[in-house]
Every structure is written in C-alpha cells, then in structure tokens.
Amino acid sequence: MLNRTAENVARATPEPLARKVRGISDKGLAWLFISPTILLLLAINIFPLFWAIYLSFTNYRANRPNEVVKNLGLANYQRILGDKDIWIAMQTTAHFVFWTILLQTLIGFTLAWLIDRKFRGHAFWTTLILVPMMLSPAVVGNFWRFLYEPQIGLFAYAISFVTRIPPTDIQMLSNVSLAPWSIIIVDTWMWTPYVMLICLAGLRSIPEYIYEAAEVDRASNWRQFWSITLPMALPFIMLAVLFRGIENFKMFDMVNLLTGGGPGSTTEVASITLKRQAFESWRTGYSSAFAIILFVAVFGLANIYVKALNKVKQR
Amino acid sequence: MKSSLKLALGLTSAITASTAVSNVAHAEDLTLCWAAWDPANALVELSKDFTKETGIGMKFEFVPWTNYADRFLNELNSHGKLCDLIIGDSQWIGGAAENGHYVKLNDFFDKEKISMDDFVPATVVGYSEWPKNTPNYWALPAMGDVVGWTYRKDWFSKPELQKEFKEKYGWDLGPPATFDQLKQVAEFFQKREIDGKTVYGASIYTERGSEGITMGAMDVLYSYGFQYENPKKPYEMEGFVNSDKSVKGLEFYKALYDCCTPPGASNSYMGEGVDAFKSGQVAMHMNFAFTWPGLQKDENVGGDKIGYFVNPKGPDGEQFAQLGGQGISVVSYSDKQESALKYIKWFANKDVQAKWWSLGGYSCLNAVVKDPKFPASQPYAQTFLDSMAIVKDFWAEPSYAPLLQASQKRFHDYVVAGQGSAKDALDGLVKDWTQVFQDDGKM
Numbered sequence: 169m170l171n172r173t174a175e176n177v178a179r180a181t182p183e184p185l186a187r188k189v190r191g192i193s194d195k196g197l198a199w200l201f202i203s204p205t206i207l208l209l210l211a212i213n214i215f216p217l218f219w220a221i222y223l224s225f226t227n228y229r230a231n232r233p234n235e236v237v238k239n240l241g242l243a244n245y246q247r248i249l250g251d252k253d254i255w256i257a258m259q260t261t262a263h264f265v266f267w268t269i270l271l272q273t274l275i276g277f278t279l280a281w282l283i284d285r286k287f288r289g290h291a292f293w294t295t296l297i298l299v300p301m302m303l304s305p306a307v308v309g310n311f312w313r314f315l316y317e318p319q320i321g322l323f324a325y326a327i328s329f330v331t332r333i334p335p336t337d338i339q340m341l342s343n344v345s346l347a348p349w350s351i352i353i354v355d356t357w358m359w360t361p362y363v364m365l366i367c368l369a370g371l372r373s374i375p376e377y378i379y380e381a382a383e384v385d386r387a388s389n390w391r392q393f394w395s396i397t398l399p400m401a402l403p404f405i406m407l408a409v410l411f412r413g414i415e416n417f418k419m420f421d422m423v424n425l426l427t428g429g430g431p432g433s434t435t436e437v438a439s440i441t442l443k444r445q446a447f448e449s450w451r452t453g454y455s456s457a458f459a460i461i462l463f464v465a466v467f468g469l470a471n472i473y474v475k476a477l478n479k480v481k482q483r
Numbered sequence: 484m485k486s487s488l489k490l491a492l493g494l495t496s497a498i499t500a501s502t503a504v505s506n507v508a509h510a511e512d513l514t515l516c517w518a519a520w521d522p523a524n525a526l527v528e529l530s531k532d533f534t535k536e537t538g539i540g541m542k543f544e545f546v547p548w549t550n551y552a553d554r555f556l557n558e559l560n561s562h563g564k565l566c567d568l569i570i571g572d573s574q575w576i577g578g579a580a581e582n583g584h585y586v587k588l589n590d591f592f593d594k595e596k597i598s599m600d601d602f603v604p605a606t607v608v609g610y611s612e613w614p615k616n617t618p619n620y621w622a623l624p625a626m627g628d629v630v631g632w633t634y635r636k637d638w639f640s641k642p643e644l645q646k647e648f649k650e651k652y653g654w655d656l657g658p659p660a661t662f663d664q665l666k667q668v669a670e671f672f673q674k675r676e677i678d679g680k681t682v683y684g685a686s687i688y689t690e691r692g693s694e695g696i697t698m699g700a701m702d703v704l705y706s707y708g709f710q711y712e713n714p715k716k717p718y719e720m721e722g723f724v725n726s727d728k729s730v731k732g733l734e735f736y737k738a739l740y741d742c743c744t745p746p747g748a749s750n751s752y753m754g755e756g757v758d759a760f761k762s763g764q765v766a767m768h769m770n771f772a773f774t775w776p777g778l779q780k781d782e783n784v785g786g787d788k789i790g791y792f793v794n795p796k797g798p799d800g801e802q803f804a805q806l807g808g809q810g811i812s813v814v815s816y817s818d819k820q821e822s823a824l825k826y827i828k829w830f831a832n833k834d835v836q837a838k839w840w841s842l843g844g845y846s847c848l849n850a851v852v853k854d855p856k857f858p859a860s861q862p863y864a865q866t867f868l869d870s871m872a873i874v875k876d877f878w879a880e881p882s883y884a885p886l887l888q889a890s891q892k893r894f895h896d897y898v899v900a901g902q903g904s905a906k907d908a909l910d911g912l913v914k915d916w917t918q919v920f921q922d923d924g925k926m
Contacts, residue, residue, distance in 0.1 A: 227922070231560050231884070234582055253892075318746040342749035344900050430691040431749050432900025433892060447553065449885035 217463075224457035231450040244457035254458070256433065257441040263348065264355075264437060265416045269409055271356045276363025277405060281397070283364070284371045294368075301361040309425025312354045316340040316426075344434050347427050351435055355422055359415075363408040370404025371397065403481045410473055417466050438462055512540035513822050516555055516566035517809075519545035522626055522773055525842035532838070533829050539822050548753070549693070552884075559584040559814070567817040568826055570625050570809045573609045578881035579812065580613040585621040586813040591824055592620060597831045603627060605874045606847040610810030615879065622810025623827050624847035626773070629870040630702045630805040633760060633768045633778055634658060634668075636790035638677055647671075658792035662703060662735055665767070665795050669743035672766035684743030685767040686759040687736075688752055689899055695752035696898060697877065697890040699769060700736045702805040705875045706797030707732025718920050725909035732797065733905035737898045749899045760784060771807045772870065775863040776843045791866035793873070806874035808845065882919050889915035 192200070224244055228237045248254050283294050300308065315323045324335035340350040374396065382392050420439040423429060429436035429444075442462065446455035515530070517523050523545050530541040544565060546554045552572065558565055559579065571579060579585045588611075592599070599607045599620060606624035613621055638644065639656050648656035652667050659665035669684030676682075688699025701709070708728030713719035723729075745764050748755070753770055757777070760768035761784055779785045794804040811830060813823040829835060836848040840860070845867065846852060858865040878886045890912055897908035920926040 231556060231578065232582065232881070233560055233562075336746040339747050339749070342747050342899070344902075428692045428750060430895055430899060432691075432896035432902050434900055444888055449888045451885065 220456040220459055223453050224460050226453040228453040228456075229450050230452045240453070244454050245461070247454065248458050248461060253433070254438075254441065257436050257438045260348070260433075260435065261417060261419075261437045261439075264352065264419060265413055267352045268355045268359070268416050269412055271352065272360045272363045272412055273405060273409055275356065276360045276408065277367045277401070279360065279364040280367035280371055283368060297364060298361045300358045303358070305358070305421040306425065308354060308358050309422055312350075312357075313341070313426055316350055318342075341427055342431055344431055347431055347435050351423055351426055354426065355416065355419070358422075359412060363405075363412060366404050366408040366411075367401060370401035373404075374400045399483075403477060406473075406477045406480060410470065410477065413473070414466060414470060418462075511538075511819070511822060512542045513567045513819055513826060514542045514544055514565060515568040515570070515811075515826075516544045516546075516558070517570040518551045519547050520773065521777055522844050525839070525844045528842055529835065529839055529844070530826075532835070533826060536829065537822075537825060539825065541826075552693075559816075562816045564814075564816050564818060566814045567819045567823045568811060569814050570811045571622070572809055573806065574877055574879045574883040574887070576610065576613045576621055576810070577879045577883065580619070580621045581881050583815055584812075586815050586820060586824075588620045588623065588813070588827070589618070591827070595828050595831075597623070597828070601849050603847045603849060603852060603871055605806065605871055606808065606810075609806045609874065609876045609879075610808060610847070613879065622812040623831055624808075625811040625830070625844075626808045627845040627847040627852075627867070627871055628771050628773050628807030628809075629867070629874050630698060630769060630807065631772055631775075631794060631866055631870045632658075632665075632792045633770070633775065634790045634792065635763075635766050635784065635788060637788040638672070638682075638766055639790070641677075644671075658790060659795050661796045661798075662706065663798070666735070666739055666743065669739065669767060673743045678763075680763065682763065683745040683759075683765050685739065685769065686748065686751060686756040686765045687739060687744060687769045688756070689740060689744070689748060689895070690750050690752035690755075691891060691895045691899070692750075693752070694877075694887050694891065695750075696894045697887060698752075698805050698807075700733060700890075700894045700898065701875075701877060702769065702794055703736045703739075703797075704729055704732040705803035705805070706794065706801050707735065708797065708799065708801060711878065718917075718926050720913045720916055724913050724916070725906065728797075728799075729909055730905045733894070733897065733908060736894075737901075737905065740898050772845060772863065772867050773807070775867075776861070779862060789862075791863045793866055793869045803873050803875045804870045806876040808847075880920075880923075882923050885919045886916055889919070 225239055225241060226237050227240050229235065279297060283290050283297075303311075312323075315321045318324050318336045318339045321335075323340065324338040327333065327338050328335040338346075340346045378396055378400075379392060382396060387395070418439050419437055420443065423435055423437055423440055424443075427435045429440040438458075439462075442455055442458055445451050445458060515526070517526070523543070527541075527543055530543075534540055552575075555566070555569060555571065556575065556578075557563075559569075560582070569585075571585075576585075580587075591597075599611065599618075602611075602624045606627050607620075608615055610624045611620045611622045613619055639658075645656045648668075648671055651671065654664070656668065656671070659668050665685070671684070672682055673684040674681055688695040688702075690696055708726060709732055710723040710726070710729075711720070713723055744751075745759055748759070751759070753774065756768055756770045757774050759765045760770075760778065761781055763784060775791065778789055781789075794802065796802040811827060813820055813827065817823055830839075831848075833848060833850045836846040836851045837854075840846040840851055840857075851857065852868055852871075858868065877883065880886060893908045893912045893915065896902045897905060903911075917926060
C-alpha cells in the first residue's frame with residue numbers, strides 16, 4: 169500500500185524542468201536565468217567601478233583620447249587630499265547633510281506622531297503632506313527658484329510681510345549667508361514626508377497592548393513617549409536617517425537647479441565639484457580618484473551606522 | 484563664445500525648421516551642427532539656396548547653448564559621424580586642431596582661392612587659426628560676435644533726467660565712453676522710478692555654471708590692462724594676469740555688480756540679460772551682438788527706444804571687447820567631406836555672405852562689412868563694426884575648459900560672493916592656470 173502511494177506521489181510530481189532540458193541541472197538552469205542580470209550588473213556597476221579605480225591612478229582625460237595615458241600612482245589622491253577647495257566642498261556637504269537630516273527627522277517624526285493620533289481627516293492630511301515627495305526634483309527646483317525670486321517670488325513677499333524688510337532685499341539665492349539655507353529649506357520641504365512615512369510605519373508597528381499595560385501602570389503620556397514610543401520607533405528613525413544621509417551626501421539636482429553651487433562656491437557640494445572636474449574640466453583620472461574617495465567615505469560611514477542600527481534593533 | 488542660453492523660442496523654431504528641412508532630405512544630405520539660437524534659424528533659411536544650387540540636402544542638428552559644448556565635444560571626442568560640418572565655439576579650435584577633429588583647410592583654401600585676407604582679421608585669428616597668429620586654418624569665419632552694450636535711448640532722452648544727470652555728474656547723459664561714466668549712468672538709474680516702475684542700472688554677466696562671469700569680467704579687465712601672458716614669454720602670467728591694472732579692473736566689475744544690477748542677478752548670462760532688458764528692468768545691458776537684431780525688433784524696447792554702444796574705455800584709454808562667435812569647420816570623421824567642402828566654398832561667396840547678414844547672421848567677410856552701405860544697413864551695424872575692431876579672446880588652448888572653470892570660480896567667489904580681494908582672486912587664477920599648463924606639459 170505504502171509502495172503504491174509513493175509511486176502515485178512520484179507520478180503526480182512533475183518532472184523537474186531542468187531534467188527535460190537535456191544536460192542542464194537545476195542549478196545550471198538557475199544560473200541560466202540569473203546570468204543576464206549578473207552580466208548587466210557587471211557591465212553597468214562592477215566594471216565601471218573597477219575602471220574608475222584604474223583611471224584614478226592615471227592622468228587620463230576623456231576629451232583627449234589620442235594622448236598617452238600615464239600612470240601617476242597615488243598623485244591624484246594626494247592632490248585631492250591636499251586641495252583646500254575639495255575640503256571646503258566636503259565641509260559644505262557635511263553642513264547640508266547635518267541640517268537637512270536634523271530638520272527632516274525632527275519635523276518628519278513630529279508629523280508622523282501627529283498623524284498617528286488618527287484624528288478626523290488624517291488620511292487627507294497624510295496625502296497632502298506626501299505631495300512634495302511625489303514631485304520631480306527638476307520641477308521642485310524650478311518651482312522654488314521662482315518662489316525665491318526677489319522681485320516676483322512669493323517667498324520674499326511672505327518674509328517681507330512678517331519682517332517688514334523690502335522683498336528685493338531678501339535675496340535667498342544670491343546672498344552668501346542665505347543661499348545654503350534656501351537649499352536646506354527646499355530639501356526639507358521635499359523629503360520630510362519620506363521620513364514621516366518611515367516613522368509612521370515604526371509608530372504603527374508598536375503593539376497596542378504595551379500602551380495598555382502602561383496605562384494600567386498609570387504611566388503619564390510623557391513617560392509613555394520616552395519609554396515606549398521613542399525607543400521602539402528608533403530603529404525606523406535611524407533607517408530614515410541612513411537613507412536620507414546617503415541621498416543628501418550625493419545631493420546634486422537641487423543644488424544645481426537652485427544655485428549651481430553659487431554664489432561663488434558657497435553651496436558647492438562635493439557632487440557639484442565632482443561634476444565640474446569630470447565633465448567641465450575633463451580631468452577624468454583626477455575626478456575618478458575623487459569619486460572613489462567619496463564612495464569609500466559614504467560606504468565606510470554607512471557601514472559604521474548600520475552596525476549601530478543593528479545594535480539598537482537588538483536591544 | 485557662448486555656452487549657456489535659454490532661447491526656448493529659438494530652439495523651438497530651430498527644431499521646427501530643421502524638421503521641415505529634413506523632410507526633404509536624401510542620402511547625400513549634409514548634417515550641420517550648431518547651437519540652437521536665432522542665427523541658426525537664419526542659416527537654415529540661407530542654406531536652402533545651397534540645396535537649390537548643388538542638389539545637396541541640408542540637415543541641421545541644433546543643441547541649446549546649455550548643452551552645446553557637452554554634446555558636440557563628446558561627439559568629436561568619440562569620433563562620431565553625426566556632424567559633417569560643425570560651427571564650433573572659438574575656444575574649441577586649439578583642442579579640435581590638436582586632436583584631429585577638424586580638417587585642415589589650407590590646401591582647400593588655396594585651391595578654391597579663398598583668402599583669409601578677405602575676412603575681418605580678428606575673426607580669422609579668433610575662429611580659424613591654430614596656433615594663433617600662424618597661417619594654419621581649421622575653420623572659415625562664420626558668425627562674427629562680440630560683447631557690446633544696449634541702452635534705453637528713450638529713458639536717456641527724457642529732459643528731466645538729462646537735467647538731473649547733468650547737474651549731478653557734469654556731463655550730458657548719453658552712451659558712456661569710459662567705464663567710470665558707465666558706472667555713473669548705472670548708479671543714476673539704479674532703483675529709479677520710471678513710468679511707475681522701479682528700474683536698475685545695468686545687466687552684466689554673472690553666471691557661474693559655464694562661462695558667463697568670465698566673459699563679462701574679461702570684457703572690463705582687457706580695457707583696464709589685463710594680459711593673459713607675457714608677450715615675450717608664453718605662459719608666464721605672474722605680473723600680467725594679476726597686475727595692478729587687472730586688480731583695478733576686477734574691483735570695478737565687483738563695484739558695478741554691487742551698486743547697479745537688479746536684485747537677484749547673481750547668475751545672469753545671455754538669456755537673463757535679454758529678459759532684464761526686454762522687461763524694462765535695466766537702463767543698460769551687456770550682451771553679445773547676436774542679441775541685437777531680436778532686441779531691435781522688440782515692440783516694447785526696440786525701434787527708437789534702443790541704442791547701442793561699444794564697450795567703454797578703461798582708465799588709461801585702452802579699449803577692448805570680449806570676442807564671441809564661431810567658425811565653420813569640416814569634421815574629419817565625416818564620410819562626406821567633399822560635399823562639406825562644397826558648402827564651405829558656397830558659404831564663403833560674397834553674395835551668400837551679404838544675404839547671411841540680411842537674414843540676421845553676422846558676416847565676417849570684409850566685402851560685406853566694409854561696404855559703404857553696411858553701417859546704415861542696421862541701427863547696430865556701426866557699433867558691431869567698431870566692436871569687432873577691438874576684440875580680444877579667452878584662451879583657445881586645448882585645455883580651455885579647465886582654464887575657464889578656474890576663472891569662473893575665482894571671479895564668482897570675489898565678485899558675487901564677496902570672498903577675499905580682487906588681488907587674491909587673480910593670484911589664485913595665476914596659480915590655477917599655471918597648474919593647468921603644467922599638467923599639459925607646457926610649463
């Protein structure tokens with residue numbers, strides 16, 4: 169009886185596809201399916217990375233294809249690390265990353281916490297808050313450029329209304345002190361909803377019974393926030409910080425559209441410097457070395473951060 | 484010398500025009516690559532005669548100024564066959580010659596009896612020669628251009644303003660002859676109420692991304708005594724680029740920016756300048772001459788309301804202007820070089836050049852510009868001629884791009900962002916440019 173059952177099961181089980189294709193094992197077939205993806209990945213990710221590493225040790229310039237390419241050893245790296253302008257660009261980048269993350273995390277978490285109250289119309293407000301994030305950065309950049317326009321922009325008029333400073337004196341994109349903040353404001357306006365969404369997911373993942381137990385223990389709302397809400401949402405907040413940190417470290421589009429790195433070099437972040445070196449000055453080898461340095465910096469910092477994030481999750 | 488312009492209208496009409504022409508294209512069509520702007524539209528119109536005469540169709544690849552250099556330098560560097568003919572920017576000539584992108588035209592000119600003596604000398608040096616001032620020709624001067632000024636003649640001629648100006652400055656309000664006068668006029672108009680609207684002194688180049696502020700600052704610096712290098716020792720820049728006269732010139736440009744430009748004009752180039760003038764914001768407007776035909780025709784600011792003047796003199800009476808414009812070259816990777824050379828031969832013809840000017844292009848042929856009727860042919864014709872007589876150009880070295888990027892940064896940091904002094908900026912520029920030439924093995 170048992171034997172007959174086993175035979176029936178064996179008969180009912182379809183023959184592995186691989187066996188139908190002569191000479192190919194299941195593992196081989198799996199490789200066959202994923203190989204196009206792997207090849208594509210190698211072609212557009214891995215090969216350019218290694219090629220860039222190679223170029224970073226040379227004097228290669230993409231606009232001089234006929235020139236002899238010389239090996240410079242570590243000269244490009246030495247030049248970058250000793251270049252004052254590069255360090256200023258890195259400081260500018262750090263300034264942007266710090267302030268955008270701080271503002272987006274604070275406002276994003278606050279918004280998520282408020283939305284999580286589930287008040288009347290909260291779905292409508294959630295959708296409304298998400299709108300900036302859904303727009304293209306090109307649209308947002310141009311839109312805000314007009315808003316900031318000192319002669320016709322609404323932003324200057326709004327500030328003027330409050331401060332009584334003439335609108336033509338509020339030059340957000342031309343003033344050295346204000347220009348960095350003009351970009352921070354736009355980035356915060358656009359990406360705070362993203363942080364809010366992640367934080368909202370974190371807040372919604374906290375089981376209700378924990379709050380019920382806290383209520384039984386007569387814990388105050390403040391106490392519940394500090395002892396339950398914040399610690400349990402912290403991994404999500406940290407995840408949002410990680411995503412925004414990586415994104416803002418390589419921020420390009422918004423800066424390029426709003427200020428182009430100006431006035432002067434006030435808002436020239438690392439990605440703008442890299443673009444200028446690579447595609448305007450055509451220092452391909454030099455810019456490859458700079459790109460590798462940036463890659464290592466982001467990769468290293470992200471790794472340290474992920475380790476910290478894992479520790480928080482394990483608590 | 485232009486690589487940034489928002490001439491959306493020009494682009495649209497250029498695309499329309501190129502589509503129209505390409506509809507009748509056939510296998511032997513030539514493709515001509517240029518920037519998308521008004522003169523390109525004129526060239527489309529002009530080239531119809533070439534097709535009629537030779538049976539060779541013309542296709543056009545026009546790219547907005549913002550992408551012009553990137554697009555076509557990439558095309559040339561990759562040995563692409565898209566362009567049979569190219570109207571390349573003047574500062575590309577060194578790189579294009581040394582990298583073999585352009586066909587050398589000396590033998591062709593000799594064979595067809597096309598003499599470079601027949602063209603305005605400055606355009607031959609600027610658009611055709613590499614090395615400069617040697618008889619090695621890589622292009623035929625195609626589109627003459629130079630930085631000059633327009634002003635609101637109607638505002639300048641208001642009796643009450645003339646009276647007030649004379650009392651204040653002691654000379655008659657009119658087109659300034661020196662930079663000091665230019666600043667006085669600009670200050671006079673700054674934040675003045677005219678016809679119920681607040682207006683400003685001048686629109687000048689301040690753009691950071693491509694080449695704007697360099698073209699503007701150089702336009703002033705030349706007349707203050709700036710020199711790129713020691714005339715007796717090439718690439719020796721110390722004491723020339725950062726001379727006391729150069730420092731004064733750059734200080735003047737910053738003073739002009741600080742005192743007399745419209746609010747928020749910190750990233751202004753050709754398109755923004757045209758907008759500022761057309762919208763009645765400014766009394767004076769620095770821009771390349773190619774913008775003048777369009778402004779002359781403008782209903783609000785053109786006609787009798789507009790006047791033109793040559794770049795003013797510096798404190799020592801020196802007077803120069805920044806060269807713009809381009810030459811037309813045959814791309815060495817083209818399979819249709821014979822036909823492309825036929826186009827060059829046709830384009831060099833006197834009648835074609837005369838029609839080119841009448842359509843809105845700026846001819847560089849002496850026979851056209853030295854015609855006694857030429858100065859009266861357009862209200863701006865004489866100013867164009869006078870300006871072309873005093874031109875200087877930026878480095879046309881193969882490494883012009885990093886040289887340009889360095890000046891963009893140094894000038895913008897000082898003029899717009901107010902960082903450091905003019906001397907710091909020019910000392911830094913000497914350092915940057917020295918590094919570029921050292922990288923090139925020229926120093």
